[in-house]
Amino acid sequence: MDLYAQALAAARRYAEDRSTRAVFPTAEALEGLGAFESDLPDDGLAEEEVLALLDRFGSPASVMSSGGRYFGFVTGSSLPAATAAHWLATAWDQNSALAVMSPVVARLDDIALSWIADLLGIPPQALGTFVTGATMANFTCLAAARHSLLQEQGWDVEAKGMFGAPAIPVIVGEEAHVSLLKALRLLGFGTDSLLRVPADSQGRMRPDAFPTLTTPALVCLQAGNVNTGALDPAESLIPLARASGSWVHVDGAFGLWANASASSAPLAAGYEQADSWASDCHKWLNVPYDSGVAFVRSAAALVAAMGSTASYLPSGGTIEAMQRSPESSRRARGVDAWAALRSLGKKGVAELVDRCCHHARSFAGRLEEAGCQILNEVALNQVLVALDSDERTTAWIEAVQRDGACWCGGTVWQGRKAMRISVSSWATTRHDVKISVESMLRCRPA
Ligand SMILES: *Cc1c(COP(=O)(O)O)cnc(C)c1O
Numbered sequence: 350m351d352l353y354a355q356a357l358a359a360a361r362r363y364a365e366d367r368s369t370r371a372v373f374p375t376a377e378a379l380e381g382l383g384a385f386e387s388d389l390p391d392d393g394l395a396e397e398e399v400l401a402l403l404d405r406f407g408s409p410a411s412v413m414s415s416g417g418r419y420f421g422f423v424t425g426s427s428l429p430a431a432t433a434a435h436w437l438a439t440a441w442d443q444n445s446a447l448a449v450m451s452p453v454v455a456r457l458d459d460i461a462l463s464w465i466a467d468l469l470g471i472p473p474q475a476l477g478t479f480v481t482g483a484t485m486a487n488f489t490c491l492a493a494a495r496h497s498l499l500q501e502q503g504w505d506v507e508a509k510g511m512f513g514a515p516a517i518p519v520i521v522g523e524e525a526h527v528s529l530l531k532a533l534r535l536l537g538f539g540t541d542s543l544l545r546v547p548a549d550s551q552g553r554m555r556p557d558a559f560p561t562l563t564t565p566a567l568v569c570l571q572a573g574n575v576n577t578g579a580l581d582p583a584e585s586l587i588p589l590a591r592a593s594g595s596w597v598h599v600d601g602a603f604g605l606w607a608n609a610s611a612s613s614a615p616l617a618a619g620y621e622q623a624d625s626w627a628s629d630c631h632k633w634l635n636v637p638y639d640s641g642v643a644f645v646r647s648a649a650a651l652v653a654a655m656g657s658t659a660s661y662l663p664s665g666g667t668i669e670a671m672q673r674s675p676e677s678s679r680r681a682r683g684v685d686a687w688a689a690l691r692s693l694g695k696k697g698v699a700e701l702v703d704r705c706c707h708h709a710r711s712f713a714g715r716l717e718e719a720g721c722q723i724l725n726e727v728a729l730n731q732v733l734v735a736l737d738s739d740e741r742t743t744a745w746i747e748a749v750q751r752d753g754a755c756w757c758g759g760t761v762w763q764g765r766k767a768m769r770i771s772v773s774s775w776a777t778t779r780h781d782v783k784i785s786v787e788s789m790l791r792c793r794p795a
Pocket of ligand 1: 423481482483484485526528529571572573574575600601602603629641
């Protein structure tokens with residue numbers, strides 16, 4: 350098919366530009382997006398021309414986050430094996446809601462989920478599912494928690510809803526990610542009702558500030574603070590939660606991947622004792638968007654929260670994908686995750702994690718040596734760096750972004766403006782770190 354060959358050629362050219370193109374699109378490229386503005390034309394356009402338009406005006410206006418010098422947010426770049434598998438799976442065009450719709454995806458989903466559980470230190474009996482990302486993974490896990498905690502109180506939340514339900518205390522860290530708060534909100538746990546536990550200098554929940562619980566609560570831990578990368582101390586916190594029969598949920602979007610390498614696994618100690626775990630594959634596993642995973646120790650709680658039946662749907666036998674997740678029709682996320690994992694192996698995943706952590710430490714070391722201030726303990730893949738005033742730091746971030754050699758975002762960490770460097774891509778090399786540091790120092794305001 351010529352059209353597929355044309356797409357492949359465009360993708361190849363795009364990938365070849367990785368190391369030379371400005372990471373953020375130029376003003377000219379952004380202006381080019383005007384080419385797409387029009388009402389839906391009456392007449393169709395030849396497929397080749399459609400694709401050519403996308404490549405001509407779309408490719409230059411994309412952010413080069415698939416390369417090795419994008420350090421914004423927590424952003425992986427898709428591994429070549431995962432991208433290629435994703436293309437093939439797109440050609441298959443499978444709906445993976447039910448095994449009868451796609452036996453291959455049902456099988457690969459389950460295999461990839463069991464491999465991921467193993468890497469993240471999640472017990473094998475936990476029931477997992479692919480979802481769009483950690484936001485929906487948090488939502489999925491917390492829905493199972495809500496079911497279980499209210500069932501213990503004699504309240505059937507699926508039948509009765511949340512109006513009039515017994516109150517369940519919800520504990521979150523002061524530094525909980527906004528997406529966890531959103532997931533709680535969607536489930537009827539309003540933001541004002543949350544008990545927020547103070548955090549330490551790295552954003553970790555402080556065990557000495559953990560409330561004394563007298564009834565079962567929903568306790569939400571975080572493995573990987575989005576700014577510092579720090580993991581809540583699960584070994585101290587989980588026993589405190591267990592004492593009251595609470596449900597422990599973990600938002601481990603990227604930080605839980607620390608467990609995949611022997612050198613960083615001690616940071617994730619204790620998390621295996623939790624009841625539910627949310628993580629991302631499109632961050633540290635480096636698969637295409639969108640891809641997250643949710644795991645729940647009690648399969649029954651997950652199915653009670655997510656199950657749905659109708660006369661035309663299969664019943665009995667294995668637990669179908671759509672009985673474990675909020676979604677029904679969905680893409681074949683397990684295929685790209687399987688390909689990424691099969692191409693890396695356990696060692697490759699460990700090396701990917703180690704390499705990102707190593708690059709983060711190099712960034713911190715070189716920038717500190719040059720007189721910049723590192724605001725966090727660089728234990729994982731995140732670095733927070735600042736200059737001597739918020740004004741200078743803000744100007745610095747803008748200059749780095751304009752320079753185009755790399756891209757870093759900003760944040761405010763414990764009252765101070767900081768530049769965030771998140772190293773989450775397989776593609777980042779020592780050379781990328783070197784030229785990014787050079788750009789940062791060149792851009793430092795006088
Ligand atoms: C990124 C992140 C999320 C949200 O993940 P999405 O994949 O964007 O939905 C949640 N929690 C933490 C700690 C994160 O870093």
